[in-house]
Amino acid sequence: MLITSVIAILLGIVGFKVIENYPYFFSISKKFWSLMLPVVYGLLFGYILNPLVKFIKRKFKVKEGVAILSTYLLVLALLILASIYLIPIMIDSAVDITTKIPIYIQETQDWLDIILNNESVKEIINTTGTMDNVNHIITQFGTMAVTLLEGSISYIFTISSQIVKLFLGLLISIYVLVDKERLIKESKKVTFLILKEKKGKKLIEGVRIYHNMIGAYIGIKAIDSAIIAAMALVLLTIVKSEYAFLLAVIVGITNMIPYFGPFIGEIVGFLFNVFVSPTKGVIVFLVLLALQLFDGWYLDPKLIGDKVGVRPLFIIIAVLIGGGFYGALGMLLASPTAATIKVYYERIMKKNEDLVKIAEKS
Numbered sequence: 001m002l003i004t005s006v007i008a009i010l011l012g013i014v015g016f017k018v019i020e021n022y023p024y025f026f027s028i029s030k031k032f033w034s035l036m037l038p039v040v041y042g043l044l045f046g047y048i049l050n051p052l053v054k055f056i057k058r059k060f061k062v063k064e065g066v067a068i069l070s071t072y073l074l075v076l077a078l079l080i081l082a083s084i085y086l087i088p089i090m091i092d093s094a095v096d097i098t099t100k101i102p103i104y105i106q107e108t109q110d111w112l113d114i115i116l117n118n119e120s121v122k123e124i125i126n127t128t129g130t131m132d133n134v135n136h137i138i139t140q141f142g143t144m145a146v147t148l149l150e151g152s153i154s155y156i157f158t159i160s161s162q163i164v165k166l167f168l169g170l171l172i173s174i175y176v177l178v179d180k181e182r183l184i185k186e187s188k189k190v191t192f193l194i195l196k197e198k199k200g201k202k203l204i205e206g207v208r209i210y211h212n213m214i215g216a217y218i219g220i221k222a223i224d225s226a227i228i229a230a231m232a233l234v235l236l237t238i239v240k241s242e243y244a245f246l247l248a249v250i251v252g253i254t255n256m257i258p259y260f261g262p263f264i265g266e267i268v269g270f271l272f273n274v275f276v277s278p279t280k281g282v283i284v285f286l287v288l289l290a291l292q293l294f295d296g297w298y299l300d301p302k303l304i305g306d307k308v309g310v311r312p313l314f315i316i317i318a319v320l321i322g323g324g325f326y327g328a329l330g331m332l333l334a335s336p337t338a339a340t341i342k343v344y345y346e347r348i349m350k351k352n353e354d355l356v357k358i359a360e361k362s
Contacts, residue, residue: 037169038165038172040169041166041173042168042172042173042175042176043176045169045170046176049071052071053067065178068174068178072174089245089246090245090249093245093246096243097272103275104275108275188204206344209343213337214336218256218333221300224295225252225255225256226252228251228255228299229249229251229253229255230248231294232265232291236287239284241284241287242276247265247268247284250264250265251288251291254268256332257332258316258331258334259312259315259319260331265292266285266289267285269288270282270284270285309339310342314338315334317338319331322337
């Protein structure tokens with residue numbers, strides 16, 4: 001009892017010191033996270049590439065080492081092709097957009113001046129007394145656009161350091177795939193040591209369910225998004241959209257986010273084109289909207305079907321919560337997370353069938 005009390009007091013003191021020196025400990029944890037980021041990337045790449053390794057091993061009946069080597073040769077070939085043909089186009093488009101932002105700002109302000117100088121609009125504004133608010137919005141828009149421009153330029157310069165970390169992560173992922181069985185076994189041992197057998201089994205089962213849901217949703221959704229990106233590129237090229245390739249890539253990536261993602265692609269497509277020609281901006285928006293409807297009504301149900309099995313309302317709530325806490329990654333993992341929660345919810349309902357029946361009758 002005395003030892004427990006002493007340990008509790010010591011932990012309390014340590015906790016108080018951590019809170020008291022929060023900025024110092026936060027900077028250390030941030031530095032540690034930055035150093036460990038290549039390892040995190042390595043684990044992530046290993047997890048993503050593992051299904052491909054399994055497929056090659058099963059399809060061509062080769063040893064695991066050969067399957068891993070084949071996977072990385074394929075990845076290397078794709079990276080080389082991307083660096084030669086795709087990445088330069090995307091960089092040129094991004095730089096071109098960045099340099100044209102001041103022109104777009106000026107054009108927007110000119111449009112607003114024309115609208116505000118209209119006698120009917122002036123009368124409405126003077127009657128409602130909203131001129132100060134309008135001027136404030138215009139000023140804020142200009143400030144926001146300049147901030148966006150500066151942020152875009154600084155972001156381009158930080159990409160190089162991220163590329164190095166991603167490359168290190170890709171190298172680490174080779175060792176992750178080679179030693180994956182050992183890593184899984186050691187992880188299970190540590191889990192059982194900390195949580196003991198009963199809780200350890202429950203945690204491992206939960207991870208397994210979540211893994212299956214990720215495979216069911218994200219894996220198939222990636223195929224769906226690749227098809228949509230290819231279709232978008234063809235359609236955008238036909239309507240002669242500005243930055244068609246970059247926009248098709250954005251459409252494909254944002255399509256991974258349920259419900260909200262396609263709207264992001266449509267808005268970006270509209271903004272890419274509206275300053276060149278308002279008519280073209282509307283056409284591109286409508287083309288991408290039609291593509292979204294095709295995906296939502298036909299392609300997505302055909303590929304994914306009821307594999308996730310969660311009602312749209314709960315997916316939307318999950319996306320909002322995930323995006324609020326963890327940004328794009330949280331939005332991406334919203335569907336499998338909601339599906340995993342649903343599995344446990346159904347189990348709880350099954351264990352309490354009597355109460356469920358009473359609730360249904362009342």
